[in-house]
Amino acid sequence: MLALLRRTKSHLLIAAACLLGTSLGGGIAGAEDTAGSYNYSFWGDTVSAPAAYQATELLGGDDLGAGALKEPSDLHVTDDGEIYLLDSGNNRVLVLGPGFKLDRVIDSFERDGKRETFSNPQGLFVTDDKELVVADTGHKRVVRLDREGGLRQVVENPTSEFLAEGFSFSPVRVVVDKAQRMYVMAAGVFDGFMEFSSSGDFTSFIGANRVYFNPMDHLWKMLSTKAQRSQMVMFTPTEYTNLDIDEEGFLYATNGQVTDSVRKLNAQGTDILRREGYFAPEGDIYYTIEDGPARLVDIDVGDSEMYSILDASRGRIFTYNGDGHFMYVFGGIGNQLGEFKNPTAVDRLGEDFLVLDKALGELTVFRTTEYGRTLNEAVRSYYRGDEEQAYEKYRQTIQMNANLEFAYSGIGKALLRQGDYRESMAYFKQSMDQEGYSKSFLLYRKQVLRSHFATIMSVVLALAAGYAIFRKYRKAKGGGKVAAMES
Amino acid sequence: MRQWNREALRYPFYVILHPFNGYWDLKYERSRRLNLILSLAILCLLALTNILQTQYSGFVVNLVYPDSINSLMEIVYVFVPVLFWCVANWSLTTLMDGEGKFRDIFASTCFALAPLVVIHFPWIWLSNVISLQEVPFYRFSTSVALLWSAFLLFVGNMTVHQYSPMKTIGMIILTLVAMGFMAFLCLLFFSLIQQIVSFVSIIYQEIALRG
Known part of the structure; x- marks a missing residue:
């Protein structure tokens, strides 16, 4: 407990240093001399680290030329740098080109000759062919549009023997893999992600979380009668909170658990995340009981297996390399540049990070410092196998x-x-x-x-010879002493 | 004199290799002074081994937080448990027809710890030239040392008190319980003393400030 308190204290100190750092830094990327971040040592000590990223720009809806954003909830950046921003409250998708210039707005599509709109959409994804996939939560469907905005596919009312009678499909997040299979995170589903074939049919659930329960609850359940038990809450696996997909088609997902809150799923739904870092890649390792553990709401996979998770309760973005080593952290809750009120999505734009704040309806741009760039480059070179450069x-x-x-x-x-x-x-x-x-x-x-083989062997032989001579000498000198020794 | 030294050095090895005869000798044949000197020497060597172990063991077997290394505490961790054990054992066996005197108990206990020194000490240096694949040998040796010591403790207790094996096992368990009691009483005693001291100092403060 005392140790925890001490940690918290050091944390507060660091947080204070962080505030100081960003305010002094003035938002110029490359100001490496400002201390402002932290890392964990092997022994779990919180050690200071230079900031790897610094906030440089804050973009509201008006700055983008699209009017105020209302509860935006998701963000996707394509490989060529187009930014898709889901403005949930206004039921539209904003597409930003280079330099954060508004390129177009998608708020409706044509279906069977009629124009249809979205209703409180929560998640979006853009495929390599620039097809836009929107989890249209209010209409209980997933809509897939081609690059011109024409309707390609609508997935609604999935039916299957796995799904209960009267199942209500409310998709929240969605990703599409290279084989055009769609993975949907739906609210109220405890069996993992819903996998849809390229034709839009529901195939199976994938990667259910493990059931965790409190030993005390288990004891009570054991002591209760059947009638009492039927009144109790069932032990169900936790729901996922977000997902992302990497270049190789592995799903990265976050959930609301205290441990194992980050998972990397292969095609079979098995967790294959490497956890070889000093601590599990799940955000802060120390926290006070009032604040609770990290509440992870988004995950973003970059190149070279680097991934970042967003802890909404403290507004921090943690980045790990493929082995699970903690690289750097930035962000926070507050009113200054680089701090958030209710961060909800994070994505990479090249080397930079974009963080979306749901409450403020603003997009914060973080740029690397020299330290961040060097570290990213080191991890990348090592991943490529370029040992010289990594060194x-x-x-x-x-x-x-x-x-x-x-x-x-x-x-x-x-x-x-x-x-x-x-x-x-x-x-x-x-x-x-x-x-x-x-x-x-x-x-x-x-x-x-x-x-040194020759030297070692000569010494060994010399010692052996010396010992043999010594024994002979002792024997020759007389047996009396030896006899006395053995008595 | 040289002869005597040589023999004194061989004596503990004889005891740990031939415990039944060795402990009989220890109780009835050997001089008390020699037993005491050797016992203390073994304890000191054990403390030294433990200290060196935390400092110099190889990296593959020794992950130790630098701030937690404390040589004085290592010494305390050797001497205090041994004294606790001896006092508890003596207190119980005196009541339960044990024939051992306190000095016999102390000497037999200390001699029983000799394998820990004999095996652990070389491993401090050897562990610097092993790889992770060879670590099981290290773990195996250290476990052997512990089991050997436990066995010697058992035989020593049995011989010194002239007990039957079952009674010895019972006494060892009772001794462990008694050690727990002693630890508890010590804590109680120290916290009471602390309370009294703080009480007196507060009274003094009160008087000094008001007077």
Whole structure:
């Protein structure tokens, strides 16, 4: 408890430092000298880190030339930099071109000769062919439009033996994979995501969360009668809160659990997220009981398996690499630039981040600092297998942030590949990576034994000979002493 | 004199390798002074081993938070439990027809800890030249050392008090319970003392400030 308090205190301090940092920084990207972020050491200490991202722009609906936004809820950026913004309260989709210029507004489509609109849509997705998929929550359907805005497909009233009689389909978020299969997160569904074939038929549920329950509740349930039990709340898996899909077709999802709140699902729905970081990739590891754990509301997968999660309760965006190492954090709840009231969606625009605030109806643009760029580049090079470049970039990173422990492991791995085992051992030790250390130690040991084989063998032989001579000498001197010793 | 030293050094090894004969010798044949010196030496070596272990064990077996290393506490962790054990054991066996005197109990307990030193000490250095795949050997050796010590403690207690095996096991369990009681009483005692001290100091403060 005391430890928790201490952590919280240090957290508050950091938060204060963060406030100070952003206010002093003045919103100029590249002001690396402003301390303002944090990271966790292997031992769980909160250590300071330079800011990797800084807020530079705040865009409201009027700035975009589209009138005030009303409870916007989702955001999608295509590979060529077009931004699709779902203005839920106004039932429209804004498409922004380069430089955040309003390109067009999509608020209706033609269906069977009639114009139809959206009703409180909650989620959207854009495929590689620029097809717009909207989870039209109020109309209980998913609408798919082609790049000219013509209707291509409507998915409504799915029927299947898996679905209960009178099932009400209310899609909230949606993604589409490369094979045009659609994954829908629907409200009130506990069995995972709903998977639809390219023709729009419901095929199955995928990736249900595990059921978690309180031991106390379980005890009560065991002690109750059947009649009492039927009155109680059922233990059901938690619902997902958001999802995203990466280039290889893996689903990344967040849910409302305290642990295992981030999942990476393969085609079978199994969780294959690597959790090799010092702590689980689920936001802050320390929190006060009043504030509760992170409430994750969005996840965004970037290139090279990097992904970011958005904690709505503290307004922070945490970014992890593919192994689950915590890279950096930014954001917060507040009234200044770079802080939010009710953040709801995050997405990457190239190197930059866009964060959408539902309550304020504003889009915040975060740009990398030099530190952030270097670290991103290091992780990317390592992912590509470009050891030389990774080594260089990690070196530069630790020059800017000596506290970033997993970077030492990156250097160690590069040195190991280059054959400098002794040096790489030191780096692995620095990042508390026993496996890496052991790997380079084995090679180092082999190298040493091989290069000094002659010396080692001569010493061993000399010692053996010396011992034999010593014994002979003792025996020759007389058995009396030996006999006394053995008595 | 040289002869004597040599033998004194061999004696603990004889005890841990031939516990039944060794403990008999320890109780009836050996000089008290030698037993006491050797016992204290073993305890000191054990404390030293533990200290060196946290500091110098290899990285693959030793992840220790630097701030938590405290050599004084390592010494306390060796001496206090041994003293607790001996006092508890003595208190119980005196009532239960045990033939051991306190010095026998102390010596037998300390000699029983010798395998911990003998096995752990070389592993401090060996653990620096092993990889993760060889760590099971390390874990195995340390477990063997613990089991060996437990066995010696058992045989020592049995021989020193001239108990039957079942009675010894019963006494060991009772001793552990008694140690718990002692720890509880100590805590109670210290917290009471603390209360009294603070009470007196407050009274003094009150008088000094008002007078």
